[in-house]
Amino acid sequence: MHTSEQQAGDDRTQRERGLEVAEAFAGADMVDHVRAAFADTAPEFVDYMVDFVFGEVYARPGLSPVERQIASIVALTTLGGADFALKNHIEIGLRVGMDPAKVVATIMQALPHAGFARVAEAMLMARRVFAEQDLHVFDKPSGAS
Template identity: 40%
Template sequence: MDNERYVRGWAKLKEVDGHAGEQVIASLSDIAPDFARLLIEFPFGDIYSRPGLDLKARELAVVAALTALGNAAPQLKVHITGALNVGVSREEIVEVIMQMAVYAGFPAALNGLFAAKEVFAKHDTLSCEPT
């Protein structure tokens, strides 16, 4: 793909989600390559690339939204990792997820907190591996 939206989106995806984002795109290559392209072009090429919010604010918003949905644990984990990648602190992630208890209920917030716990533990393990 060489259109401007795709190139811009691919760069933003790598900046935010790194290897996890690349894995999501790769996992779609055999079933829905056009959907993978749309994921790169629209959310990352068009929305994430807008100047109105920095990446930290965008990722906090996504963590909040996915937590509130309550049925998107795999995507929530990817975006918690993305939030860490762009400089959001663990405390900020936990606070945003806890805030969702007010609007989405305790079950959604609990699911979000457990997803965060899993991501944090994996992040710690990866940080300790020799390079």
């Protein structure tokens, strides 16, 4: 078992490792965006996310970046009510190599477990992210607006 400060064979602190992994997955801009979102309420919350989520969980071997995002998107879809996190993980998924069709298929996979309402909300969030990034799942028919 790894200590909370260091993983086996890694002399970086958990915070250093967490920031490196977070920036590799999400980019420095998203880390700054999340930090700003909580700055006036709970600035230490972002430190906990960086330390634990990225410094421990995401730094573990065994899953590729895309596989991690598939798991995260399905979990957040099934959980429901996690729009901020779901939006961020859809964006991260696209950043690490998922295409819009894979994001949609990932959300659809939650349907039997999460139900129509939660999957519909997740699809709407994906649609919003795709629109912000000018991405399309399907080519629009010519003449369509």
